[in-house]
Amino acid sequence: MFKKSYLAAMAAFTLGSVGLNVLAAESCPRVEGFYSTWDYPAGGELDVKDLATDQLTHIIVAFAYPRADGSLDTTEADRFIDDIVEHAHANNTGVMISVGGAGVDFLSMDAAARSKLVDNLVAYAELHNLDGIDVDWEDWSTYNQPNPVESGYLLNLVKELREKLPQNLEVSVDVQAGGWSGINFHKDLDDHADIIRFMAYDYTGGWGGSPKNHHAAWEYIHGGLVNPHEWSQSMITKYDVSKTSLGIPFYNKSFPLANGPVQTLTAREIVETLVQGEGVDYNQGTYELGNYVHFWETPELLKTKTDFVSENSYPGIFIWELHQDSRDDGYKLLDIIANELPKCQPCAAQWQPHPSVYSTGDVVSFEGKNWRINGGPLHGVAPQTLGHAHRYTELGSCQNYVASHSL
Template sequence: MDSARILLFIGLAMHASLLASGNQYKVVCYHSNWSRYRPSPGTFTEANIDPFLCTHLIYAFGVFDDNGNITPHELDWEFPRYVAFNEVKLQNPNLKTLLAIGGWNFGSIAFSNMANDPVKRKNFVDTSISILRDYNFDGLDLDWEYPVQRGGAAIDKDNFVTLCKELMIAYTAEADSSGKTRLLLTAAVPASRANIQAGYDVPELNNYLDFFNLMTYDFHGGWDSTTGHNSPLYASPYDSGDYAHFNVNDTAAYWHEVGVPKNKIIVGLATYGRSFTLSSTSNFGVNAPASTGPAGTQTREAGFMSYYEICNDMQTGGSVMFDDTMQVPYYVNGNVWVGYDDENSLRIKANMIADYQYGGMMIWAIALDDFNHICSTSTRTFPLIKAASEVLNPTGAAPSVDPVVPGDPTAAPTTTTTTTTTTAPATGSSNTGFCANRVDGFYANPGSCESFYNCYEGQTYLTNCPSGTLFDESTNSCDWEISVKCNTPLIRK
């Protein structure tokens, strides 16, 4: 048995052992407080939250004043939503809720000033405990974007550690004195190596944070002059220099390399895409000349589209392409180009998380999935989150786990050949009838070794094997090309 096959079976055994022990991968979902102001059908309030969708639910965002006192965001002043948010735990007592402080729009300067002042830090710590306990939160999520950057100071790197240390000491003491479960302390952290190196003393932070939420998205967008994917699993051949690290796989591996245990690494998954306007409709691939794309009709931000806006737009036409190197799809309709994730690509990413035994997945954001089931390609509400979650925490619903990719998922792809294949607009049941009257499971695609059929309750799901691998009928898994006898022509050859 070769080393790749050994690693495959070890990974499967570890995953099975984890599930058998009753432990769960974390499914950490952010709820944005501004989503309730979107026009219908994008309006999302606490009433739209599925209490059983996630293991951890984070309210974004709270803020703090010039003295470090935590306060509700201005969007929450008129009607504080914290009570309604935490009432979801009445239906699911196992759900953990956290309050996120900060965010991109809040900036870095206020954090820098607060963290550099012992009095303001104490105010921040004290008010965090009172607000979290008063409103029945289970913890705090720090969204400082980012220490040292965006007007911050060099001392931020040390001060962020100090802030986390003082918070953890206070939370531990409060739990000891009250007899309550200690409040959780987490942080949303960047994907850029430059930001990580500049602002994060990772080994020290690891002493005080319960887990790290990796913001592994926004790798490319309208700020670039060419098309690029929002959240590629692996690097594109067009990525060079620092951009070669702008992908989910590399970022997760790097956070582990610099000091975070795998079980504390929560890998970020996006339920939205970044849109571009192509300079020419005749050049529509990855790295094509482009500028910022259109806004979604509900999310109303240039170059940004929720999944429900993307899949709804697909109903008007266009083509979906799947990039076998990056392992993600993109959508082209006229001069509009969108790099996004669908059910298939999120299952692939979830398998990477399981294979490498990271702590779980983080979702930005629940209000951007097809929560209203407005798309004809969706078979249920929250299709993206559920597809990925079922890979990590199977509950007996749909067995949506793709075959595990052999070998170390943090290694670089074994081929640099760019392959683009046209697939259905979104992963879901096809009309081929292949799985009719077949037992649930994985089956070879007679037309191509590069994909396979996943049959469940008579429904047919066509899925591509990751780049460099082919479907092996003898093991019902995707294995390295050299190990598989294939009798069909290979498109990517």
């Protein structure tokens, strides 16, 4: 059973792209970026102060690592977390910590340890003034078949985290589609998580029989989102569209023409090596050089994905990973995303009825938009009141992404 009608979602897809930015601004889309905290990140160093908080609604710090006893190893994250929070919160950008990551062991914990892990995550979020917790559980003992026991472990962890975390802080879960890994993600995760992040990449790779193609090609992603068949383990067969965020990779895969390993190139490397170095059109998306055929995320493909998100009531996108973008103006993928999914302004103080009195030039928020008072003093007259439209100027949609500003 779909959690949101497949037909309704596809009907929305027929909307023209002319109103894209209008639709996006009305819905205040999420544009989230993971920020890795280990040494020598792919793509090179990216200083905290250079994080584009004018474009990002959330920064997700990767990672905190769970130990078998439920304690947390936050050594890497601790080096950056407070500086990120200070920089982000100053420009209405939320900050979350992600626990886990690929290859990280969750299964060694028993129920008591998982409960302790939740307590430690809640304490860490409160200590560092975070806006939520992201769970990146990719640790399974079986694949390509249901594993209700381990699926239940993750579900219970997310449920307990939602119960113990303050309600103004968010809980998110990173999931995969399809029958290989996706089958292990419980269909009820969105009953407890505020956001389900669809890791819409790695559809191709270094395993035998993998196609030689872009690992986040649209034909794979579209099916992973809206394949109507229950066996597909697509997002729409399991989770509410309004909670499903689409993952965008800033890394790419290159396949050998003869012998050799599959290589990973960041968007920055694609630009420097192929676009600038070889004069290849960035939108070409594939190019042979030496022993390798390279595939990459193009600006046009990004627009296809952001169009789909905007036109089908998805909350937004997330990026893996911010270090990997080009540093050159004109080639930054984040700039393209932000143009298609512009960040909303923060909400002013909410309009209040009489006895509150407002003066000319005051700004208030009302029903998800900011409004400026044109003629004061004004009291008891809300924006959009019949016959009083001239008293307000609409300033656009607004959203507070910092939890402490949303109370």
